[in-house]
Amino acid sequence: MSLIVQKFGGTSVGSVERIKHVANLLKETVENGNQVVVVVSAMGKTTNQLVSLANEICEEPQKRDLDMLVTTGEQVTISLLSIALANIGVEAVSLTGWQAGIKAEEQFGNARITSIDTKRITENLEKGKIVIVAGFQGVTVNDEIVTLGRGGSDTSAVALAAALKAEKCDIFTDVTGVFTTDPRIVGGARKLPAISYDEMLELANLGAGVLHPRAVEFAKNYNITLEVRSSFKSEAGTIVMEGVEMERNLIVRGIAFEEEVSKITIHQLPNEKNALGNVFTVLANNGINVDIIIQNVNDQDTTNLSFSTHANEVNHAINILKQYQEELGFTTITSETDLAKVSIVGSGMISNHGVAAQMFRELASEGIFVKMVTTSEIKVSTVIDREDMEKAVHKLHDVFQLAEVVKTES
Amino acid sequence: MSLIVQKFGGTSVGSVERIKHVANLLKETVENGNQVVVVVSAMGKTTNQLVSLANEICEEPQKRDLDMLVTTGEQVTISLLSIALANIGVEAVSLTGWQAGIKAEEQFGNARITSIDTKRITENLEKGKIVIVAGFQGVTVNDEIVTLGRGGSDTSAVALAAALKAEKCDIFTDVTGVFTTDPRIVGGARKLPAISYDEMLELANLGAGVLHPRAVEFAKNYNITLEVRSSFKSEAGTIVMEGVEMERNLIVRGIAFEEEVSKITIHQLPNEKNALGNVFTVLANNGINVDIIIQNVNDQDTTNLSFSTHANEVNHAINILKQYQEELGFTTITSETDLAKVSIVGSGMISNHGVAAQMFRELASEGIFVKMVTTSEIKVSTVIDREDMEKAVHKLHDVFQLAEVVKTES
Incomplete structure (x- = not known):
């Protein structure tokens, strides 16, 4: 008998009907001789609705209050799923985060799991029950309820799989797996049978949105096999x-992209060793997320510094920087909006030089101007005009032969 | 500085606007130099909505699942109230039942509080914070979440007042106090300035619906002064x-009534010493609540047994009894519906004989036929036709002079 952790996201439990369907899927898994721990998110848009309710009172509620509020969402789901399982004759027990022994640090809104006391879960598994755990939540040493940040239910599932030494962790979602790129943009996008942690991590960070990066990192560290699959369609997903x-010829595994990118340039920043640190400390202290950073030295004394950020953070970032203009010593700030980021990802790049060059050539051949570049061992990211994004994705998907079904897969 | 426990029911926290209003009331109480522990119910009809959701899956969900589900209602309220208080600059901390140390027995759906570990509440009060506690819920020794049954938030509040040795416990609701009878029926109904625990208990049991009997019992046992008052209008309520x-001439303190009463009669039950016990054991085992019981001996061998029950339990009760007909040994069952119960309540009855007789005379003078009677030291209850109920209440309210403002009150 093997132990499997299965996670169902908000869309998968978005209605009473969907919850009943999940109960049937779980029944099958148990009837196939498995022990199951199931982690669920809040139903559909519940979390957003709860946050809106809070915002009717106050624009920026305290994070402790928000955690207390939104964790009710998952508690509703675990109750309903337990009712649905009992209704089809499957024994189950629902547990909140604190009941399941999920301990986390006292960082409201964005806590990390510190340990899991699996005693209560194990006892219930031994009694032959499915154990249903509320995702996204944990409890601190001071008995405070905390949430695990965005994508937290993925993390709950993977952490439980690690703590319970589960054979695998299934992430059920509303797509059938991880694709070479977004099928809504590129018709020929193909579902990947398998992908490595690092590749998934780059895709996740780049906005593929299927799996939360923190969960992938956790899975990698504890060597947990993940399967991303659909709760709507019964077909094999993508194994992570x-x-x-390596699939034959497949240097690039996928193309990720992100809209709503903006670029800010700080002109004539003094060329001093603390300058960069000072700028990004100011931005970090004010909660602004910076992605790609490029620095051009103008002359001996000054430098131009550009960075990309999410479009909705541009005004905030510029205001903050202007407040510190005197201290930082730059002359002006400019910004460019309506940009997008397009990236190619694949472990094949490590042993295949010239992939980045090929990417730039292909983009140029389409008349697309690359405004920023950043690379890692398994990824090349470019910032281009938003209006060129889809053209770029199509071109790269073609050029790197991602639509072709490769024989070694079958 | 005195410590006050204040409880706000579902209507009082029924919307974001109402919650903001409650926050303002609490701010005033604190500014008047009090320490406050506030107990809240779920917003408006939240509990019923959650139960409906469960019923979409299954008609009779397991009680553990229901408790897990509905306790989210109060958790939402404590979060929002904490946000509302922070928003007007009042420091507060919200606590779920388990965080507040409310221990209860493991009886899902209807647990009794066994003890309260007040450490966390006291620590927060000492820091100058308002402590907001989720009503209606507790935690068992096995870390199970349980609810305290109907009216459970009243019980939470009174139990906290007892455990914390609070000076008083205010029960905020949508009426301004306890009335001599329902003002919607009798225009001249008067708010009582004060009432004893026993009187309140009889009124509560008889359906006045303002305060839960269990909470009144608790208050009586621990000698907690209650005030029933409105969260909508700023005026003195009723002290319990x-x-x-004793107010001058006020033998009767109030008139309670209840619609939806039915009467079931079991004919020719064997006149044996176990017969009564057997009938009511069968009914109790099947969850049927019996109110008034009357037994008439027919002859040496058989007896007719009548009892009243809520209208919606009649069919269930008859079916159950018929299942056991052979064992119980009766011949037939008849039932009568569309009845009501009207009761007079007042400690004055103890030292004033003939109150019951006066009640029967007055009802008879109105042509009202009394079908069942039951009495206690401070109460006389009668079952009459539903269509006579309002006439009876008006008449008794007049006859016992309940509308008159009595001088000793001022």
């Missing part, structure tokens, strides 16, 4: 694991 | 306490 075999 | 001074 270490050492995924 | 021991040894309320």
Whole structure:
């Protein structure tokens, strides 16, 4: 008998009907001889609705209050799923985060799991019950309820799989797996049978949105095999694991992209060793997320510094920087909006030089101007005009032959 | 500085606007130099909505699942109230039942509080914070979440007042106090300035619906002074306490009534010593609540047994009894519906004989036929036709002079 952790996201439990369907899926898994721990998110848009309710009172509620509020969402789901399972004759027990022994640091709104006391879960599994755990939540040493930040239910599931030494962790969602790129943009996008943690991590960070990066990182560290699959369609998903075999010719595994990118340039920043640190400290202290950073030295004394950020943070970032203009010593700030980021990801790049060059050539051949570049061992990201994004994604998907079904997969 | 426990029911916290209003009331109480523990119910009809959601899956969900589900209602309220208080600059901390140390027995759906570990509440009060506690819920020794049954938030409040040795416990609701009878039926109904625990208990049991009987019992046992008052209007409510001074001439303190009463009669039950016990054991085991019981001996061998029950339990009760007909040994069952119960309540009855007789005379003078009677030291209840109910209440309210303002009150 093997132990499987299964996670169902908000869309998968978005209605009473969907919850009943999930109960049937779980019944099958149990009847196939498995022990199951199931982690669920809040139903559909519940979390957003609860936050809106809070915002009717106050624009920026305290994070402790928000955590207390939104964790009710998952508690509703675990109750209903337990009712649905009992209704089809499957024994189950629902547990909130604190009941499931999920301990986390006292960082409201964005806590990390510190440990899991699996005693109560294990006892219930041994009694032959499905254990239903509220995702996204944990409890601190001071008995405070905290949430695990965005995508937190993925993290709950993977952490439970690690703590329970589960055979695998299924992430059920509203797509059938991880694709070479977004099928809504590129018709020929193909579902990947398998992908490595690092590749998934780059895709997740780049906005593929299927799996939360923190969860992937956790899975990698504890070597948990993940399967991203659909709760709507019964078909094999995408396996995420270490050492995924290289598919023939597949240097690039996927194309990720992100809209709503903006670029800010700080002109004539003094060329001093603390300058960069000072700028990004100011931004970080004010909660502004910076993505790509580029620095051009103008002359011996000054430098131009550009960075990309999410479009909705541009005004805030500029205001903050202007407040510190005297201290930082730059002359002007300019910004560029309506940009997008397009990235190619694949472990194949490590041993295949010239992939970045090929990417730039292809974009140029389409008349697309690259405004910023950043690279890692398995990724090349470019910032281009938003209006060129879809053209770029199509071109790169073609050029790197991602639509082709490769024989070694079958 | 005195410590006050204040409880706000579902209507009082029924919307974001109402919650903001409650926050303002609490701010005033604190500014008047009090320490405050506030107990809240779920917003408006939240509990019923959650139960409906469960019923979409299954007609009779397991009680553990229901408790897990509905306790989210109060958790939402404590979060929003905490946000509302922070928003007007009042420091507060919200606590779920388990965080507040409210221990209860493991009886899902209807647990009794066994003890309260007040450490966390006291620590927060000492820091100058308002402590907001989720009503209606507790935690068992096995870390199970349980609810305290109907009216449970009243009980939470009174139990906290007892455990914290609070000076008083205010029960905020949508009426301004306890009335001599329902003002919607009798225009001249008058708000009572004060009432004893026993009187309140009889009124509560008889359906006045303002305060839950269990909470009144708790208050009586621990000698907690209650005040029933409105969260909508700023005026003195009704004080519930021991040894309320008798108002001049006021033998009867209030008139309670209840619609939806039915009467079931079991004919020719064997006249054996176990017969009564057997009938009511069968009914109790099947969850049927019985109110008034009357037994008439027919002859040496058989007896007719009548009892009243809520209208919606009649069919269930008859079916159950018929299942056991052979064992119980009766011949037939008949039932009568469209009845009502009208009761007079007042400690004055103890030292004033003939009150019951006067009640029957007055009802008879109105042509009202009394079908069942039951009495206690401070109460006389009658079952009459539903269509006579309002006439009876008006008549009794007049006859016992309940509308008159009595001088000793001022």
